[in-house]
Structure formats: structure tokens, C-alpha cells
Amino acid sequence: MTATDTTAPVPATPRGGTLTVRLWRGDASGGDYQTYSVPRRDNQTVLDVVTEVQRRQAPDLAYRFACRVGVCGSCAMMVNDTPRWTCRTHVSKVAEGGTITVAPLRNLPVIRDLATDMTDFFDKWQKAGGRFQGSATRDEPMAQVDPSSKARRMADAGIECINCGVCYSACDVVAWDKDYLGPAALNRAWTLLNDVRHADQKGTLDKAMAQGGCGSCHTQGNCMRACPVGISPTRAIAGIKRMSLLDFIGMRGR
């Protein structure tokens, strides 16, 4: 993410020149890149470019977005072979010789063009034990959680995940092992394991360590490098492994 200079005027007009955009077009049965030309504009994001192509040149182009400002996590795509939020990626940062290449997220089945089917991705959240289970009813007082406690600080480090799928797409283990739950799901499990209100600690730990769980991670760190909000699923997975070991020998502290 880049800082925005709020004092600069925002020119809406083309600043001259054109950008060559290679967009992947096709569906589950296959496809290929098609090339488009788009006027080059100041402060132009990759999502702006895709939208411009769809509005003016290829109305049947399928892609996904909602908020346009890096909150919703729906516009992630491969930009020059790197998974990114297209809304927070400025063309000026990624254009190589006046060209950008945009493709659907890796490691997920394509529905059409730039839109992927994220069912597997979300199913794996459940498989990793990512469902919160409360330990109190609404009649009981609110849980007192010390924000400076070690467990809460570790949960906080991973809690800002918005399920965009960038880490899942960046992960090579996901690419070659279809059972692997992936960085986002395991990061979610780690935040629950550090949440004192989560009742099913054992269930989450067992699921996160089952086949396809933390044991499959190769600690390559692609997820951590790609995450647009700076979360480190690599650290979360290492934390779950450590917790599992301590739990096994009865030394897991809270």
C-alpha cells in the first residue's frame, strides 16, 4: 500500500500516453490473454484500468469488486503474476514498459475472465476450525479481555484479515497440495486459539493440526510477503505448531 498525498490535486483527465493491458479472458474450460489499450491517467489503479476496459471496450468482461478502497477484499487478482488488491495497486508502481498483465487469482478455479470461485477457500476456513464458539450466554457479563495480554496481542496481529485470498494465491504449497488449508484459514485458527472467549480450543487446535493443516506448511513466507495488510500467517502457523507441542506435553499456558 502506498501513502496518499492528500494535498495534491486529482486530475481526472488523461495525462497523455496509453497503457497496454493484457487481460486473461476465458472460463473454466480455458482461455488466453487479450490485449487492450487504455488512456494513461494520474493516480490510476489497476482496478480503474479493468473497469475502464469493461465500461468502454469489453462489456462482457467478468471481474469482481465492491468498495474500491481496500476494505472489502473482493478485487484481488494476479497483476504481473503477483497477487494484489487491484484497487490499492497504482499502475505507476507495476507497469513494466507501459504494459500490465492481469489474470484471475492463482490456486482458485476460474468462473469467467477475472472472477474466481472462492468456495474452496472459504470451506477451508471451516476445516481449519475457524468457527468461533462462544463460552457464555448473553445473560452473562461481557468477557474481560486485557488488550495488553500476550494472547490478545498475538490475536490482534492476525485479526485484520479480510479474506481477500491474496495469501492463498501466493502460496506454493496450496498450488501443489490440494488438501492444504492455506495461510488465511490457519491464521484465522491462530486468532481463535488466542481468544479467551473461544470455547472449542481443542477442536480448533486438532483441526489446524490435522492432515493438510500446519504440518504441510513449508515456511516459505510467500503469504507474509504478499499480504496487503501486513499480516504474517507464517508466524501464525509457527505459533500453532508450538502451541500444539506445548499442549501435547501439558505445558500450554494461556
Add this chain to the structure above:
Amino acid sequence: MSERQLFVLQRLSALVMAPMVLLHLGVILYATRTGLSAEAILTRTGSTWLWPAFYAAFVLAVTVHVPIGVRNVLREWTPLSRGAVNGIAIAAAAACLILGLRAVWAISGWAA
């Protein structure tokens, strides 16, 4: 045995093996750099029960550690079925145990 138990066993056996590997490497370096003959080495390893005990423990840790790793590698990199992978891992465990204990027996001097 669950995946989680296997994972923990692999880590714990690694914990046991780490200092043993260092000591084993030290023994190798010492024996080769001081020009000891095979006979002299075997005389020393057979002079106390500590060496056979050390290497027997080493063999047991290896027997736990290696097959779990072999199983992970095969499962990730080969199209073998789960049963085949488990079979190969058990065979690897048996090989480590039998060959290892045979070697411990040899350096113990008890056969002589």
C-alpha cells in the same frame, strides 16, 4: 495415530536427536583426525555400556523421526495411495530399527 500426534512425535524426536547428532559428529571428527584404527575405535566403544546405550537411544529416535518425514515427503510428492505411503513409512521404520540396532550390537563388543 493422528496427524497431530505424528507431528509432535517428529518434533520431540528431533529435540532428542539434535544434541546426539552433534556428539556423533564430534566422535567422527575425533576418530578420523586422531588416526585411530577401526580396531581401536571398537575397543573404546566396547569398553563401557554408555556408548551402546547412547547409540541405541539414537537409533530409537531415528526410528521415530525418519518414517514420519518419509511419509510426509511421499504423500506430498508422489501419487501413491495413503496405504502405500504408510506401508513404506513402516518399512523405513523397520529398516532403521533393525539396521541401527545391528550396528549398536556390533560396536558394543558384546558379541565377542
